[in-house]
Amino acid sequence: MNILLTGANGFTGLRFAELAQQAGHAVTALQVDLTQPQAVSDAVAAAVAALPQAQPWAVVHLAALSFVGHADELAFYGVNVQGTLNLLAALAGQAVRPSCVLVASSANVYGNCPQSPIAESQAPAPVNHYAASKLAMEHLARTYADRLPLVLTRPFNYTGPGQAPQFLIPKLVDHFARRAPVVELGNLYVEREYNDVDFVCHSYLHLLAHGEPLGLYNICTSMTYTLDDVIVRLRRLAGHDIEVRVNPAFVRANEIQRLCGDPARLQAVWRAAGDAWPTAVSLDATLASMLAAAAA
Numbered sequence: 001m002n003i004l005l006t007g008a009n010g011f012t013g014l015r016f017a018e019l020a021q022q023a024g025h026a027v028t029a030l031q032v033d034l035t036q037p038q039a040v041s042d043a044v045a046a047a048v049a050a051l052p053q054a055q056p057w058a059v060v061h062l063a064a065l066s067f068v069g070h071a072d073e074l075a076f077y078g079v080n081v082q083g084t085l086n087l088l089a090a091l092a093g094q095a096v097r098p099s100c101v102l103v104a105s106s107a108n109v110y111g112n113c114p115q116s117p118i119a120e121s122q123a124p125a126p127v128n129h130y131a132a133s134k135l136a137m138e139h140l141a142r143t144y145a146d147r148l149p150l151v152l153t154r155p156f157n158y159t160g161p162g163q164a165p166q167f168l169i170p171k172l173v174d175h176f177a178r179r180a181p182v183v184e185l186g187n188l189y190v191e192r193e194y195n196d197v198d199f200v201c202h203s204y205l206h207l208l209a210h211g212e213p214l215g216l217y218n219i220c221t222s223m224t225y226t227l228d229d230v231i232v233r234l235r236r237l238a239g240h241d242i243e244v245r246v247n248p249a250f251v252r253a254n255e256i257q258r259l260c261g262d263p264a265r266l267q268a269v270w271r272a273a274g275d276a277w278p279t280a281v282s283l284d285a286t287l288a289s290m291l292a293a294a295a296a
Contacts, residue, residue: 007062034083044090076133160197161293177294186250196281220261
């Protein structure tokens with residue numbers, strides 16, 4: 001199919017476009033300031049007009065402010081909420097509608113959840129502006145459910161080569177690749193899934209073809225790791241020891257302690273399509289590829 005992609009120059013967007021093209025899809029990057037409604041409308045109309053008329057088309061919306069510690073809290077709502085609404089309004093105004101509009105939200109909407117693994121039925125309880133903006137985006141996106149075939153996704157933490165060093169795992173990889181003597185971190189007692197970006201992108205591609213309209217899907221594997229475990233693995237893979245120091249400036253208020261998802265609903269999509277659930281890339285393999293990319 002033809003895929004219009006927002007966030008095409010971002011970490012996930014670049015890898016998604018590569019894997020989608022390898023799978024035979026045509027990808028068109030939608031390069032526009034999403035906070036400008038008329039610019040979005042014009043860009044969408046031009047992109048759709050350029051698509052082959054006889055082929056189905058879909059949209060993958062990845063563009064967002066995604067760094068929880070972003071300095072401008074209001075910007076989360078301008079980009080993640082209003083920007084998404086501008087995009088959906090432009091899509092709904094097209095004479096020929098897309099076959100699927102996949103919108104990437106975030107597992108951060110669950111907050112500090114006592115349940116684990118977390119299923120999609122768990123009530124969200126966001127604890128920061130990033131998560132609150134993503135939850136607001138989900139609710140408002142549903143107002144287009146009568147006009148657009150929406151699929152909403154909540155990816156849990158993932159990483160891979162090319163992720164910005166402001167994020168935790170790339171920061172650690174960078175320090176080990178440079179053989180730095182010390183790394184300063186925030187809360188050392190968090191537990192997360194650290195899935196590979198390829199797993200997330202393959203999940204998006206599968207949901208484009210097989211996701212239910214207005215379906216909500218965790219993108220997760222239910223495999224979690226402590227930060228200490230990640231550091232131990234990097235010490236072994238890099239052959240380098242490092243001193244870990246806690247910097248109070250890096251400790252976030254209301255830090256989510258454990259974030260582990262239930263992939264049952266996502267797995268059911270693979271089963272219903274008669275496809276095999278993809279084998280998860282091991283954390284060691286992901287870290288090794290990131291170390292190699294950092295050293296290149």
